[in-house]
Amino acid sequence: MVFVIAGNSKDREHSHRVLKVDVEKQRALVEGVNMVSKSTKPSAKHPQGGIIKQEAPIHISNLMVADPKTGKPTRIGRRMGENGKLVRYSKKSGEEIK
Secondary structure, eight states: OEEEOSSTTOEEEEEEOEEEEETTTTEEEETTSSEEEEEEOOOSSOSSOEEEEEEOOEEGGGEEEEOTTTOSEEOEEEEEOTTSSEEEEETTTOOEEO
8 A cells, every 4th residue: 555645646645555566667556546548449358449547657756655553654664574584664653564
């Protein structure tokens, strides 16, 4: 779950679900954010064709992770976990983020 903090879809009140992340391009596909209109030809999936609204990727610098404890936007830190691996944690509450 993330909050959009910049751009046309800016909304610090509601969190959104991340659908896909492109690590190389540093972009994420977020549900209901950065909607674009795309014109399509008729196909089996869309028999009518026409204009379809769909999500476009948004840069990850415009997103903030939701705190697992409070559900509010938070910054992320990294520290060593119990098993000796680096884990992400919320700077606000100290909770581990999975």
